[in-house]
Amino acid sequence: MTSTVQLSALRLSKRLAELEPSATIGLIGRIGQLKAQGVPVISFGQGEPDFPTPAVIKAAGQKAIDQDLTRYTPTGGIVELRQAIARRATEETGIAYTANQITVACGAKEALFLAFQAICNEGDEVIIPAPYWVSYIEQVRLASAKPIVVDMIEGQGFAFKAARIIERITPKTRAIILNSPSNPTGEVVPAPELQALAAAVRGTGIIVLSDEIYNTICYNGEYPSWLRLAPDLVEQTLVVNGVSKSYAMTGWRIGYIAGHKEIIEAIKAIQSHSTTHPTSIAQYAALAAYTPSAELDEIVRERVGAFLERRDVIVAGLTAIPGVTCAIPEGAFYVFPNVEGLLNRPLNGGKVCQTSNELANYLLDHAQIGVVPGEAFGAPGYLRLSYAQSKANILEGLTRFAAAVK
Numbered sequence: 001m002t003s004t005v006q007l008s009a010l011r012l013s014k015r016l017a018e019l020e021p022s023a024t025i026g027l028i029g030r031i032g033q034l035k036a037q038g039v040p041v042i043s044f045g046q047g048e049p050d051f052p053t054p055a056v057i058k059a060a061g062q063k064a065i066d067q068d069l070t071r072y073t074p075t076g077g078i079v080e081l082r083q084a085i086a087r088r089a090t091e092e093t094g095i096a097y098t099a100n101q102i103t104v105a106c107g108a109k110e111a112l113f114l115a116f117q118a119i120c121n122e123g124d125e126v127i128i129p130a131p132y133w134v135s136y137i138e139q140v141r142l143a144s145a146k147p148i149v150v151d152m153i154e155g156q157g158f159a160f161k162a163a164r165i166i167e168r169i170t171p172k173t174r175a176i177i178l179n180s181p182s183n184p185t186g187e188v189v190p191a192p193e194l195q196a197l198a199a200a201v202r203g204t205g206i207i208v209l210s211d212e213i214y215n216t217i218c219y220n221g222e223y224p225s226w227l228r229l230a231p232d233l234v235e236q237t238l239v240v241n242g243v244s245k246s247y248a249m250t251g252w253r254i255g256y257i258a259g260h261k262e263i264i265e266a267i268k269a270i271q272s273h274s275t276t277h278p279t280s281i282a283q284y285a286a287l288a289a290y291t292p293s294a295e296l297d298e299i300v301r302e303r304v305g306a307f308l309e310r311r312d313v314i315v316a317g318l319t320a321i322p323g324v325t326c327a328i329p330e331g332a333f334y335v336f337p338n339v340e341g342l343l344n345r346p347l348n349g350g351k352v353c354q355t356s357n358e359l360a361n362y363l364l365d366h367a368q369i370g371v372v373p374g375e376a377f378g379a380p381g382y383l384r385l386s387y388a389q390s391k392a393n394i395l396e397g398l399t400r401f402a403a404a405v406k
Ligand SMILES: Cc1ncc(COP(=O)(O)O)c(C=O)c1O
Pocket: 047, 106, 107, 108, 109, 110, 133, 179, 182, 183, 211, 213, 242, 243, 244, 245, 250, 254, 255
């Protein structure tokens, strides 16, 4: 039945006027519809590991159900989980975190949303390096602040440059987002760039929001953590992380924020009037993930090894396609090739694409492969492909891609 209500009569919130729905979630929806119609789509769109949640973590969630741990928990999460996260955050950053500096949220996405709600006022500016993860811009806007996008693209590549961010700092700058390893580029920000940024924000009221959700998926050894390089900036730092990517737990929805006790209290006050806390059984499962375990460490190591092999396959395959150039990602499970060489010229079948957005649609319609256009990440001329899937799928997808753009 078609609705007869006029949209204007629904009187939706003014906040929605500028809101762009998540491009990646939209694309996954379209791919899902095609698959449901029996179209054999290979999707490079998903931002999640293809591995199952490790058995020991699933067992902890099941045990929580069996033990009736299914009631409300404290707002910021059960104390055992906050203590385990504080231990993990201490190991990873070198800062001696305690449970009252941690709050647990429904995924890193909600953690970030809450952080912006807690620290931003109207007129505040939040600096976001581009290419950026899709939700930062809209989350900043939903907190009535202004996203200041700083382009890190240069020629056919990209590299985080602290100097470009520093140039854009004004008295209105409230926060700077750091996302290393990065979604969508897989770049790991090098230590000298972090040190330069630290020198610029030291002594200011600016908060660095360090989104470290991919910090266990790094391929070149030591991960340069923001707080290890700038431990004196702990009070100006909010670290966001969670179990989604490291432990293949995207659907459990557990993330956290570590930061100044007063900011954490403010965030908990918002949580107390919104989600209250993430699902109790997911919290017990996350407790197992954050409890020291040689078995889990080994699983994570093996999976990172598998991602590395796939990264090499996809980078080699993309680089072999004329018109495509591809930087080698150092972390996460995405490649972000430049496809400008495929634009404005006839592709196989005669179609001419003027933008990477059109190219992504062309690839879905003509080659049945799902990729996310760079426009979604503030970087037209690029595509994002996730290699969190089998090598066989990656190879088949690359063959289709190459054939479609001959
Ligand atoms: C950079 C980045 N931050 C945060 C998130 C959100 O993760 P979660 O699933 O824990 O909400 C994602 C998910 O794709 C991401 O890529």
